[in-house]
Amino acid sequence: xxxxxxxSGPTNSNSYVDYSHIAGLATGxxxxxxxxALMRAERMPLDRLLQQKQLWQWKQEDYRTVNNAxxxxxxxxxxxxxxxxxLVKTATSTNSTAVTASAVPTxxxxxxxxxxxxxxxxxxxxxSAELTIDPAAKLSSEVSFTINGQDFTFAANTVSLNDIIVQxxxxxxxxxxGYDAASKKVFMSAKQTGASAPFAFSGDFLTNTLQLQSVTQxxxxxxxxxxxxTWSSTNAYTINGTSFSFTGTGSAVVTVASDTESVVxxxxxxxxxxxxTMKTMTDLYYQKRNRDYPPLTDEQRAxxxxxxIKKWEEKA
Numbered sequence: 001x002x003x004x005x006x007x008s009g010p011t012n013s014n015s016y017v018d019y020s021h022i023a024g025l026a027t028g029x030x031x032x033x034x035x036x037a038l039m040r041a042e043r044m045p046l047d048r049l050l051q052q053k054q055l056w057q058w059k060q061e062d063y064r065t066v067n068n069a070x071x072x073x074x075x076x077x078x079x080x081x082x083x084x085x086x087l088v089k090t091a092t093s094t095n096s097t098a099v100t101a102s103a104v105p106t107x108x109x110x111x112x113x114x115x116x117x118x119x120x121x122x123x124x125x126x127x128s129a130e131l132t133i134d135p136a137a138k139l140s141s142e143v144s145f146t147i148n149g150q151d152f153t154f155a156a157n158t159v160s161l162n163d164i165i166v167q168x169x170x171x172x173x174x175x176x177x178g179y180d181a182a183s184k185k186v187f188m189s190a191k192q193t194g195a196s197a198p199f200a201f202s203g204d205f206l207t208n209t210l211q212l213q214s215v216t217q218x219x220x221x222x223x224x225x226x227x228x229x230t231w232s233s234t235n236a237y238t239i240n241g242t243s244f245s246f247t248g249t250g251s252a253v254v255t256v257a258s259d260t261e262s263v264v265x266x267x268x269x270x271x272x273x274x275x276x277t278m279k280t281m282t283d284l285y286y287q288k289r290n291r292d293y294p295p296l297t298d299e300q301r302a303x304x305x306x307x308x309i310k311k312w313e314e315k316a
Contacts, residue, residue: 047297054295062284069277076273085266088259091242098250107241107256113226114244115251120221120235123199124189127211131186135161135179145203147173147188161186174198186210194233195220221246290315 079085087105099114143154143164150173154164161179168177177188190199197218206212220231223246225239235246242256293315301309
């Protein structure tokens with residue numbers, strides 16, 4: 001038995017051969033190509049819609065770029081409308097190891113001669129003897145004590161010394177507590193500095209078990225400013241809009257003056273931002289679309305390499 005194209009098959013009528021996958025060889029027609037062409041034609045309207053969608057997404061990204069640029073320009077312009085932008089002050093110290101300073105825009109210009117004779121410290125206490133207690137072991141008896149009016153009670157066999165330290169530090173007692181493994185001692189200090197900062201504690205566990213007995217009282221910062229002797233409970237002091245921070249004992253001269261460089265820089269920043277915003281808008285407005293490179297379809301992407309896709313979309 002002979003078919004078109006010279007393809008022969010068995011003549012036995014009882015034999016069966018499946019010719020469904022010979023494509024169009026028996027008829028001379030490439031049915032696979034025809035089906036593929038028909039499917040491609042059916043997809044064309046959808047591909048055009050997807051390409052239009054991609055174009056609108058790119059436009060949306062460009063509009064977002066413009067919106068962000070305008071928003072940044074608006075914020076920059078708003079700062080120029082503030083009086084504080086043009087009243088910026090600088091505060092420089094001749095000895096930053098003793099005094100540093102900062103000034104608000106309304107601070108009075110001037111010079112301050114400062115001498116720090118004593119820094120503010122916090123009250124503290126350290127175990128008077130080496131402790132035999134294991135800080136990680138559960139305490140076999142109930143523990144109860146008071147720190148700055150805050151009561152603490154822990155049942156037996158529920159907490160260790162380390163657990164108690166954690167609870168004290170995150171409480172409202174206003175102290176910092178710790179255990180030094182090298183010296184095997186507990187230390188505790190007030191979070192606030194100054195001679196009058198609260199630091200009171202009681203309870204057999206603190207005074208006897210932990211040997212917290214001899215308190216070192218906190219001190220106030222003592223200094224002179226332009227000949228005036230004064231003090232502060234903290235290592236900070238503010239006068240006429242200028243804030244001083246005491247970092248050590250010693251003398252320093254602090255000069256407060258207008259920061260003209262900052263004012264000029266603010267104006268330059270606005271001009272630069274304005275120019276860059278206008279350039280962004282102008283470049284996008286006059287940008288010509290390259291119609292030879294429309295957005296890629298899924299079929300086109302599948303046939304291209306990543307670097308080819310990137311180059312194409314840069315042009316598209």
